[in-house]
Structures are given as C-alpha cells and as structure tokens.
Amino acid sequence: MTKNGLGADAQLLTGLSIMIAGKNTFGYTGDGTKAPEFEFETVNEQSTGLVKQPKMTLEVLDLSAEYVTHIANGEPFVLKGNIRKDGEDKPLVVTVQGEVMKTSGELKEGDATKRTFEIRVDMYTEVVDGKETISYVRMPYKFDLGGVPMAPDFNNNI
Numbered sequence: 815m816t817k818n819g820l821g822a823d824a825q826l827l828t829g830l831s832i833m834i835a836g837k838n839t840f841g842y843t844g845d846g847t848k849a850p851e852f853e854f855e856t857v858n859e860q861s862t863g864l865v866k867q868p869k870m871t872l873e874v875l876d877l878s879a880e881y882v883t884h885i886a887n888g889e890p891f892v893l894k895g896n897i898r899k900d901g902e903d904k905p906l907v908v909t910v911q912g913e914v915m916k917t918s919g920e921l922k923e924g925d926a927t928k929r930t931f932e933i934r935v936d937m938y939t940e941v942v943d944g945k946e947t948i949s950y951v952r953m954p955y956k957f958d959l960g961g962v963p964m965a966p967d968f969n970n971n972i
Contacts, residue, residue: 828903830895832874834884843893844873844928849908850935852950852957854964863965865950865957868935869915875928877919885931888913897942904943911937 830843850868854861872891874881885891890911896903916932940948949958957964 824899826898827906828896828898830893830906832872832881833892833894834881835889837880838894839876842875844875844926844930846871846873846928846930847893849940850938850950852948861964863957863968864955865964867952868938868950870910870912870933870935870938872910872931872933873928874931875926877927877929882917882929885933886914888936890937905941907941909937909939910935 830847832839832843848871850870852868853866855864855866856862872885888911890909893906893908893910895906897906898904910933912933912935914931915934917929919927919929921927935950936952938948938950939946946958947960949956951957955965955968
C-alpha cells in the first residue's frame, strides 16, 4: 500500500475530455461517465466468446445541440485522458460509436448543467500508452482483449 491508501500498482485517471467533430472539450465529461461492461454469454458455465450487448454511460457537461446531434446520429466520439501510475502520465484514448438508448438532463439552478446518454455500444476501442487493450465491433463481430481474439473463428464459421 502507498501512503494514500492505494496499492503500489494503482492507476489514476487524471483527466478526461471528449472530442466531437475534432473539437476538444476538456472537463466536459462528468463523473457519471462509465465504460461498458463486457459480459460473455455462457453455456453450462463455459464462455462462448460472444459478448452480451454492452452499453455505456456518457455524461456531458454541456447542453449544446452539437453534442446531442452528433451522439444522436450515432457518429463516433473520442474520449482522451491520462492514466497516472508511479507519477508518470500515460495517454488513454477511447473511441466509441453506438446508438442512444436513453438520455436525460439535469437542470438545477446553481448547479452545472449536464446531459447523460446511455449508449448501445456498436464499436469500442481502448488504447493505453499506444497499445490497444480492448477492441469490440458489434457487426461483423469482433472482440479482442489485449490483442487476444476472444472468438477467433466465429465469423469464419457462420
């Protein structure tokens, strides 16, 4: 354990911005942004290598029409940030494309405005320090973890 109570290998997200149509908006993602969960379909307690449809939550601290339109049209967006480990920042780049399943906004006088999107993930790529850690494509199906294909022959066999 380190002095701040985190394990020696703890990684901290030290910044996250959303890029839409090439416009970088540092600080416009809220604490409610959650990466998708990738849960495998299982049969008799064995993984099929096929992922149940993942969803993610994106919180944007800006109610501008350009964000709503871009995401509602299913256009890709990029989340960029830093992961700090042992005092060194490494880049994090996440590219997402999907369909909006649910949206809500928060309007409370004196508080920051925000809009939350629940998105069915059709494409998700996560790159940490220049290395791809997750690559998911809904159709044609592809899911790699750290460069390892989770269902390598699936598309070839159907």
